[in-house]
Amino acid sequence: MCGIIGYCGHRPAVPVLVEGLRRLEYRGYDSAGVGFLHTDGLKVIKAKGKLCELDKKLAQENVFNATSGIGHTRWATHGEPNEPNAHPHVDHTGRLAMIHNGIIENYQEIKKELLAEGVTFKSETDTEVLLNLISKYLQEEGEMLPALSRALNRVEGAYAIAVFDAQNPGVVHAARVSSPLVLGVGTGENFLASDIPAFLPYTRDVVFLEDGELVRIDASSWQVMRVRDLSPVEKKVDTITWDVQAAQKGGHKHxxxxxxxxxxxxxxxxxxxxxxxxxxxxxxxxxxxxxxxxxxxxxxxxxxxxxxxxxxxxxxxxxxxxxxxxxxxxxxxxxxxxxxxxxxxxxxxxxxxxxxxxxxxxxxxxxxxxxxxxxxxxxxxxxxxxxxxxxxxxxxxxxxxxxxxxxxxxxxxxxxxxxxxxxxxxxxxxxxxxxxxxxxxxxxxxxxxxxxxxxxxxxxxxxxxxxxxxxxxxxxxxxxxxxxxxxxxxxxxxxxxxxxxxxxxxxxxxxxxxxxxxxxxxxxxxxxxxxxxxxxxxxxxxxxxxxxxxxxxxxxxxxxxxxxxxxxxxxxxxxxxxxxxxxxxxxxxxxxxxxxxxxxxxxxxxxx
Structure with a gap:
């Protein structure tokens, strides 16, 4: 029930992500966070509570150089609603950040295996377990797509995820099973989100992703493939007829x-x-x-x-x-x-x-x-x-x-x-x-x-x-x-x-x-x-x-x-x-x- 958003394009990413989260806050509001590439590497800023708490932290940071990133607003499932359990999570190497909506049912079994291999965890979440599994396979495979395919073919449960790699800025990977995820297709920019209002001010062209599909976006392109074997999937672009005004309060108190x-x-x-x-x-x-x-x-x-x-x-x-x-x-x-x-x-x-x-x-x-x-x-x-x-x-x-x-x-x-x-x-x-x-x-x-x-x-x-x-x-x-x-x-x-x-x-x-x-x-x-x-x-x-x-x-x-x-x-x-x-x-x-x-x-x- 969490809200997720990813962006690759020509605009400052963090304001786009935060405004998208504001339109997704109805999906969860225990905590919120964003992840992006800063001048000194991968930067993740998150806060317990509603989005206004994240706004306060972001106001103290220089966030306007990044043109890609991911954001999340959380409804707690695994772990209490606090800052360590907030998304995005970072893997133990500090290279990857990931956001997640859903539940990984076999995370305890995988966590036990990763702990035995020396991986340390900072949260109580199933999300951090999946992220470190992806990180493990990325080290073995050398590329993100096969690493994602291996990890997602292993986990059981429901997920919509988006992954950001500090060594490959300008690209976001995402996938879904039994959790909503939609792609927004813009001009010189592309979006991923749990729901259309997150990116509706920028584009009405959308691609609905199906269970078991994985998508790679950058500023100028997008590709959809099957998680199972990375085979390409042809997708249709639909146009939404309603506009962002329909999602505003229109002068009402609530x-x-x-x-x-x-x-x-x-x-x-x-x-x-x-x-x-x-x-x-x-x-x-x-x-x-x-x-x-x-x-x-x-x-x-x-x-x-x-x-x-x-x-x-x-x-x-x-x-x-x-x-x-x-x-x-x-x-x-x-x-x-x-x-x-x-x-x-x-x-x-x-x-x-x-x-x-x-x-x-x-x-x-x-x-x-x-x-x-x-x-x-x-x-x-x-x-x-x-x-x-x-x-x-x-x-x-x-x-x-x-x-x-x-x-x-x-x-x-x-x-x-x-x-x-x-x-x-x-x-x-x-x-x-x-x-x-x-x-x-x-x-x-x-x-x-x-x-x-x-x-x-x-x-x-x-x-x-x-x-x-x-x-x-x-x-x-x-x-x-x-x-x-x-x-x-x-x-x-x-x-x-x-x-x-x-x-x-x-x-x-x-x-x-x-x-x-x-x-x-x-x-x-x-x-x-x-x-x-x-x-x-x-x-x-x-x-x-x-x-x-x-x-x-x-x-x-x-x-x-x-x-x-x-x-x-x-x-x-x-x-x-x-x-x-x-x-x-x-x-x-x-x-x-x-x-x-x-x-x-x-x-x-x-x-x-």
């Missing part, structure tokens, strides 16, 4: 609030070209090769994407009448699941690089199943590994806590439901037609609603910011939203929160209810509202305070009503979701938390 307010546009972008203007139908040309509707579906995802998948399950089963099972990817990959050949796997991932979800895809494909990837990032690993891809069109999401990405996933799942419901003939034509009409007007409705939602969230946040715990309750489609609301609150405010199916509350959690333990209920106008209302009476009987997200005119007496506009069927979800996000945001902001970069978290979880 990326998170900006991205919450972008949700009307996200819905509009996800619908663009997918709703026929002349006919009441959904058009998903991405699925033209998939005949009819699947007989059954297995959804595999993690975190917020798992909650989106759970929401999709309710809708797909009710409207398309397709049996659906939703799996947490980190569990699915280690089970021995019985998968029917007629099952379609839907893998949901915002980044398209989630390690557990990718492992689930590979497991499914080993059993001969087709995979539909639902993701946001064009050319990501999930997109490349899947047989079919539906892009959610959310644009870059920078804040670690996902908001607009989930909105886009729900929109895409609703489109899939309408598409397959029509294919199966199980969906009532009136529901189909009304939902399509509602979808067309949904972005405008949400745009008008968001300011009032934020005002109410602001008020409630001040009322409940001193709570130690929260219980989130929902039923049916709103049970996954209860899970997501609780996740958002604990992610960014660090207040303990649990999401529960409201009917399950009396099977244990009701024991926690007291005047200091508030509940947040999603009690919108649907068939299950009377049941939710009954559950809330049980909370009130035990003196528990309640915030209820509900609709005007509903008979509901609670401590704090939060009325939102009505919308038909599942479209109400798109008004409830930002309310939950805004409440978590306002609580965290009021408490002075680091909203965009909450502690211990990273944006793209590319390790187990």
């Amino acid at each position: 990326f998170m609030i900006k991205e919450i307010f972008e949700q009307p546009k996200v819905i509009q972008d996800c619908l663009c070209g997918r709703l026929a203007t002349d006919l009441d139908e959904v058009r998903l040309p991405e699925l033209d090769c998939l005949e009819g509707a699947p007989k059954r579906i297995h959804i595999v995802a993690c975190g917020t994407s798992f909650h989106a998948g759970l929401w999709g399950m309710y809708l797909l089963e009710q409207w398309a009448r397709i049996p659906v099972q939703v799996e947490i990817a980190s569990e699915f990959r280690y089970r021995d699941p019985i998968l029917d050949p007629d099952t379609l796997i839907i893998a949901i991932s915002q980044s398209g690089e989630t390690a557990d979800t990718l492992a689930g895809i590979k497991l499914a494909k080993q059993q001969g199943l087709k995979v539909l990837g639902l993701c946001n990032v064009v050319g990501s690993s999930v997109a490349r590994e899947s047989d079919y891809v539906v892009y959610t069109q959310a644009g870059p999401e920078i804040s670690v806590a996902s908001t607009k990405a989930m909105c886009s996933q729900l929109t895409a799942l609703l489109l899939l439901t309408l598409h397959w419901g029509s294919k199966t003939g199980k969906l009532d034509p009136k529901i189909h037609r009304d939902t399509l009409h509602g979808l067309r007007s949904l972005p405008e409705l949400l745009e008008k609603t968001l300011p009032a939602l934020r005002d109410r969230a602001f008020e409630l946040a001040r009322e409940y910011s001193d709570a130690d715990s929260f219980l989130y309750l929902g039923r049916g489609l709103y049970y996954p939203l209860a899970l997501e609301g609780a996740l958002k609150l604990k992610e960014i405010s660090y207040i303990h929160a649990e999401g529960y199916a409201a009917g399950e509350m009396k099977h244990g959690p009701i024991a926690l209810i007291d005047p200091k333990f508030p509940s947040f209920a999603i009690a919108l106008d649907d068939d299950l509202f009377p049941k939710v209302k009954s559950n809330l009476v049980e909370v009130q009987a035990r003196s528990g305070e309640i915030i209820a997200l509900t609709n005007v005119g509903l008979d509901l007496e609670v401590d704090h009503r939060w009325d939102v506009p009505r919308a038909s069927g599942p479209l109400a979800t798109f008004l409830a979701l930002p309310a939950l996000q805004l409440f978590a945001y306002e609580v965290a902001d009021y408490l002075g938390k680091d909203v965009d970069q909450p502690r211990n978290l990273a944006k793209s979880v590319t390790v187990e």
